[in-house]
Structures are given as structure tokens and as C-alpha cells.
Amino acid sequence: MASAAPQHPPVRLTVLSGPSGVGKGTVVAEVRRRHPEVWVSVSATTRPPRPGEVDGVHYHFVSDAEFDRLIADDGLLEWAEYAGNRYGTPAAPVRERLAAGAPALLEIELQGARQVRARDTDAQLVFLAPPSWGELVSRLAGRGSEPAAVQERRLAIAQAELDAAGEFDVVVVNDDVVRAADELVGLLTAPSSGSLRSGGASE
Template sequence: MFLQKGMLIVLSGPSGVGKGTVCSLLRHEQPDIIYSVSATTRKPRAGEENGVNYFFKSREEFEKMIKEDQLLEWAEYVGNYYGTPRGFVEQTVQTGKDIILEIEVQGALKVKEKYPEGIFIFLMPPSLAELKNRIIHRGTESDESLMNRLNAARNELQMMKHYDYAVVNDEVSKAVKRIQAIIEAERLRKERILPYYEQWLKEEL
């Protein structure tokens, strides 16, 4: 029996689209998928825990990680750094487990440069008006920050063309089912399975 390499699943989309909520339900439904915790310099929101939701870092700490090449990707978004510690991601994939990255669009495109074989899923809002409502209901943004995020969202929506799949987050449970269907189909791609059959065919019976 050959160990099939795990898949790198990247879920991203505009701020406020519900990436965290969708990813949490997906992890509940499929606990075998490993979640990669990102590092960030933004302040924790209510209820967020260091090492669970994010690794919260100072700008000095984060810039040291950049300098020492400890990040698979990193980006500066609306005044804060976000990045993915690379060691855990690479180890997980090599041991045959799937890992999901929930990251911003800039970071996802950087990951694609290094892992073009990854599965890139763009989470969309039903509309820009709905996206605005979701951000407002967070109660965490000033008027200026809200406008910055909406302007950034317009630009990010144009980046959808670089992804493999687009999933509308109209209802969280429905969005999760769509992502599960994508993951199952990707696991069955002949390109992932063929190398292992070719090895079996070389064995003597």
C-alpha cells in the first residue's frame, strides 16, 4: 500500500465573506483535514485565541520570520501582516494528510506560485451589498476601515480568475457541501492516483 501525498487546499476570498465560519464547519464535518494556523500582526478580536485562530505577532516578530524564511507566504493587508508558517504545511502534506489554508487573496496567489498543484477555492459573497452588511454586523470596523475593506474586496473579486473553483457563500452549510464535493472529486483525479497504480503494476504477483 503506497502513501498518497496529501492535498493542499487553499480557501480565500474578500474580507467579511465568511471564510472563518465556513472553514470551521468544514473542519467539524471533516476532522481529518488539518487546519493551518496563520500568523498575523493584527489585534485579536473578541473570542480569538493565540495559536488557535492565529499566531498573533508584533511587527518586529513577523519581520524576523520573513527574514529567516519561516513563512510559506506572507502579505500586508489593510495595514497588517498575514502569513503561513511553512514547516507545518510541508510536513503535513508529505505525511499523506490534507491541509487547508484559510488566507487572504494576496497570500493565496503567492502560494499558487510555489504549489500550483494545490486546490484553490475562491469564496464569494452573494453580492457586494451583502458583503457590506456582514462587515458592518461584525461591529469591529470604523467607517474608514469599512470603506478600505470594500474597496479591497472589489479588487479581490477580480482575482477569481486565478482560482480553480468559485463557491458562493449564501448559506454556510451549502457552501461547505460544495467545498466537500470539490475535495472528494480532487482526491479521485487520475493524476493523483496514477503514480501509485504504475508502482503496483511493476510489482511481481
């Protein structure tokens, strides 16, 4: 009988989500800066690039037709519409990463996190929360680039997203970017187990 192939340590997909304005992108950027070995999925989006954004680095910027093709070909692990644009996670790179025995991190919105949980019950869902509601309101208002009606809509969405925190396995409070980034990396590298702990960081 042939000997068994070497087994990779158990790994799982880790999903980071949270309300708009909570600082998901800032925390992930800090993870990349301090822990360059961590692999972060690059999402596809139909929205146009913002100043300074690079295709393939910040997002894969695609047309509506290209996005439709990805959906039709089951090429997205999840996708969602947010603020009039569509965002999705290309499935192939994530599957390749996990098959190689290495952890993968997704930074996505709540709709997408729910889709991932439905498709992969072993995925670890991490909710990034603000220190307080007042702090989140201040961060969203501080952007200053949107009309009041749009900001009000964003706050309503953010409140609904905060209410969904109980659906997640772990809540990380973004009261300090460096600490939150280190806590997230600790969760990424923690051994996978049958039941996930809730409401705290791995030791």
C-alpha cells in the same frame, strides 16, 4: 533491487480565499465542526488578539520582530499585509502534513493565495464568493465597529478581490454555510489530477 516504498494517495494543498466579509472564517469553522479530521493551518499574525481568540488556535500571535525573523528564515509559505497588520502561513506544519500524504487547508487573503500559486503550481485555489455584491456590502456594513472611511476602504478592497475570482480553480458560493463547508471538504478530498476543473464542486 529494494522494493518501492508504499505510495501515499496524491494530495495537494488547498487554499481558500475571498473578499473580506464573505464568511471564510465561518465556513472553515463549520468544516472543523462537521469534519474534525480536516487539518487547517493556523496563521501567524502581528495583530493583537480579539476578545475570545486563543493563541495557537485562532492565530499564532507574534511580534513584528518575530514575524521579521520568520520571513528571514524562509519560515513562511506566504505572507501579506492587510489593514495595517501582517499575516503569514508557517511553512513547516504544512510541509509535514503534505509529506505524510494528508490534505492541508489554508484560509488566507488574495495576496497570499497568489504567492502560494507562484510557489506551488499544483495547489488548488478555491474562491469563496458572496451570493451577490449587495449581500457582501450588507455583511461588511453590519459589522458596525469601524468608521465609514474604513468601511469604504474595505469595500474597495473587496471589489478588487471579487474581480480576481477568475484566477482561482474553483468558485464556491457562500449562500449556505453548511453546503459551502461540505463542498469545500469534497474539493479537499478529491483525487489530484493534472488539470483542475473550474466553477463547480467535485462530485
